[in-house]
Amino acid sequence: VQLQASGGGLVQAGGSLRLSCTCSRRTCSNNAMGWFRQAPGLEREFVAAISWRGQNTYYADSVKGRSTIARDNAKGTVTLQMNSLKPEDTAVYYCAAARGSFASSQQRDYNYWGQGTQVTVSS
Numbered sequence: 001v002q003l004q005a006s007g008g009g010l011v012q013a014g015g016s017l018r019l020s021c022t023c024s025r026r027t028c029s030n031n032a033m034g035w036f037r038q039a040p041g042l043e044r045e046f047v048a049a050i051s052w053r054g055q056n057t058y059y060a061d062s063v064k065g066r067s068t069i070a071r072d073n074a075k076g077t078v079t080l081q082m083n084s085l086k087p088e089d090t091a092v093y094y095c096a097a098a099r100g101s102f103a104s105s106q107q108r109d110y111n112y113w114g115q116g117t118q119v120t121v122s123s
Helices: 026-030
Strands: 003-006 009-012 017-023 033-038 045-050 057-059 067-072 077-082 091-098 110-113 117-122
Touching: 003 091, 017 033, 017 091, 017 117, 033 067, 033 077, 045 067, 045 077, 057 067, 077 091
Parallel strands: 009 117
Antiparallel strands: 003 017, 017 077, 033 045, 033 091, 045 057, 067 077, 091 110, 091 117
16 A cells, blocks of 8 residues: 655645645555644654544644545545644644544554655744
8 A cells, every 4th residue: 555645835824735645555445544744853643534434534633623634535535624824733744544444543543654745834
């Protein structure tokens, strides 16, 4: 399984970005998917997750209300729309596929990881 994340970039505070993750294998449609991020000098942290059919979503408190995770199983894609971006959102964002179908905020529940895409928010 290969995960390809894209959509990162440089944006001013208050702006928006839409991250996209493409799964190379159809069976990703049977797995929950998640987004995590890692800022310089910090540990990787949970951002958002979505169950295999998209019926359940979870968000970190830091992005709740500003971000929306969605998936299109027919296309094998998962997106993360981020609005009202803040400088503290600056990080490398990773998409990941879970072992199971239920969304989780725990990194140990994910066994496939993408290469990451850089998001930089300037003040």
